[in-house]
Structure formats: structure tokens, C-alpha cells
Amino acid sequence: MTRPARLGRPTGPRPGFSRDDVVDAALGIGIADFTLTAVAKHLGVAVSGLYRTISSREDLLAACLERIAAKVDVPAAGRRWPDAVRAHAEAIWVMLDRYPGLAGVIMGVPWAHQLFAAPVAQACQVLVDGGLEVEEAGVVLDFVGDTVISTHAQIEVMRSPVAPSGPGGPTGLEETSRFAAAADRPALPEALTPNESWLERGGLDRKIEIIIRGVAAGLAPSATDTGGKPASGGDVSGRR
The missing domain is CATH 1.10.10.60 (Homeodomain-like)
Incomplete structure (x- = not known):
């Protein structure tokens, strides 16, 4: 397109x-x-x-x-592919934070993502240089981009007052928590239960680490170094 x-x-x-x-x-x-x-x-x-x-x-x-x-940060050349994936995810998040509503525009305007072809192509080359095949790099960037953008869009909803209440009314998180607290609803895992992290990054860092682990699992041993993050078990949230 x-x-x-x-x-x-x-x-x-x-x-x-x-x-x-x-x-x-x-x-x-x-x-x-x-x-x-x-x-x-x-x-x-x-x-x-x-x-x-x-x-x-x-x-x-x-x-x-x-x-x-034109202002999107591209992962630095010479990085191993897992570190480049993390850097790319962070760059997308920073961009979306800088321009509120951008996540919705990218998701809602069919051609919008095409305007980001240049930084994505550069990031793809960094991943290839870092050990991935071209097709693998493309799929990883697509998956990571979708994950970051959809997560940010949902968090914007959680931060905002629920229409038509307007400013000062309950936020999306407050309304979600109210529905989740209903006595007749089954309990969900912690990651799916409304909490304050849904106003920040939610489970984004954990999701990115799961993507990296999944890709690494399908690669040859020489390409499976995940850059110091746990490859299985342990804390894969990536939080600083």
C-alpha cells in the first residue's frame, strides 16, 4: 500500500x-x-x-x-537481535507517549503504518545484522509493533475519563475495576486483573520478553542468546 x-x-x-x-x-x-x-x-x-x-x-x-x-529512534547498529528488539519496542513506546492518540490513528487509518516504512526498514536491517533472517526479522517487528501499539492504545483508554462523564469522571481503569469486582465473575490471573500498572506499561515488558524467548526457541543455538534476560522461568518483565 x-x-x-x-x-x-x-x-x-x-x-x-x-x-x-x-x-x-x-x-x-x-x-x-x-x-x-x-x-x-x-x-x-x-x-x-x-x-x-x-x-x-x-x-x-x-x-x-x-x-x-523521521524522529523515531532506530536501534543502534551492532546490537544482538534481542537487544535490538527491546530497543525498537522502547522507541515505539516513547513515540506513542510523545503523541497522545497516535496509537489509535495507526490502528484506525489503513495506510498510516506505511509512513513509518523507513525506520522499520532500518530496524529490520539491525535485526538481520544481529542474527535473524530477513523474514524472521519482519515477523518479529510486526509482532512487536502490534503489541506495543495495541497495549498503548488500551492504556490510553484506561487513563481517560469514561465518556460521557468527561473530565473528573471515573477513568477507564476505575470502571474496569468496578466490573471486575462483581461477585459473580470468575477470578482471573494477576496479569488479567485490573491494577495500577495498567496506567503505565501494563505487561508490555513481559510480553516483549515472551516474544524474544519464542523466537529464540526456533533458532539455531548460535542465534539464541537473549541478551542476558532469562530464557525460561524467572522474572522476564524487563523492568528497570
Whole structure:
């Protein structure tokens, strides 16, 4: 899938603001929340004036995602593949924390992930250089990306007030805990029981270690070094 085609060409005289200014305004409002009306108001121009630098909201969203993708940290070359996987997962998490709502955008806009092809390709090469085959590296990055993004999206829900209560109302975690406490519901393992970690990283670090162990189990002995983390049993949470 390729980047969405622009719906038209910017027209009219050169404006007093740049395309970068429009992207700055959109990101300042929020990657998931901006509207062209809000962006225009932020810049002090009419909505029609925006079309001198962008062709549509879709075009602006793509520009925002390109800006974000350009700032994603790529695992350093020379790392063993397990360490590169951990670094990649952390880089995605930091990116999502920096731009609230981004996880939902990536999950909800079919082409959004394509704008991150460059950093993912670089991370893939680091994993290959670190001992994985190309196809294995691709699957690992896909699995890790899905895991981090979906975990972050769920945590954003847990942190936010439940609609339509609005600010000051119960959060998603509080409502989840209320339902979980119902007497007629069966007990679940600790990892599936609502707790304060669901407002931070949840079980993300443990999930990443399980992915690494699973991949290592299918590799030749020379490629199974998990980088000092427990390969079986013990604490695989990876928490510092």
C-alpha cells in the first residue's frame, strides 16, 4: 500500500506560513484531534488559506506522520537481535507517549503504518545484522509493533475519563475495576486483573520478553542468546 494520493494541488499566492507551520499547528492540537478549522484558527487564517500548502486533511495527516516517523529512534547498529528488539519496542513506546492518540490513528487509518516504512526498514536491517533472517526479522517487528501499539492504545483508554462523564469522571481503569469486582465473575490471573500498572506499561515488558524467548526457541543455538534476560522461568518483565 502506498501513501494516499493528494486530492489536489495547493493553489493561490504564496502564503505567509509554510507547510511545516501547518504541521506544527496540527501536532500542537493533537494528531488524533486536529481539524482544518482548528489548524486555520491556530494560524490566524481562513481554512481556504490552508490549501495553499496542503490539499486535504488526509494530506496533512500524512505530513504529520512523516514528521513523527523521521524522529523515531532506530536501534543502534551492532546490537544482538534481542537487544535490538527491546530497543525498537522502547522507541515505539516513547513515540506513542510523545503523541497522545497516535496509537489509535495507526490502528484506525489503513495506510498510516506505511509512513513509518523507513525506520522499520532500518530496524529490520539491525535485526538481520544481529542474527535473524530477513523474514524472521519482519515477523518479529510486526509482532512487536502490534503489541506495543495495541497495549498503548488500551492504556490510553484506561487513563481517560469514561465518556460521557468527561473530565473528573471515573477513568477507564476505575470502571474496569468496578466490573471486575462483581461477585459473580470468575477470578482471573494477576496479569488479567485490573491494577495500577495498567496506567503505565501494563505487561508490555513481559510480553516483549515472551516474544524474544519464542523466537529464540526456533533458532539455531548460535542465534539464541537473549541478551542476558532469562530464557525460561524467572522474572522476564524487563523492568528497570
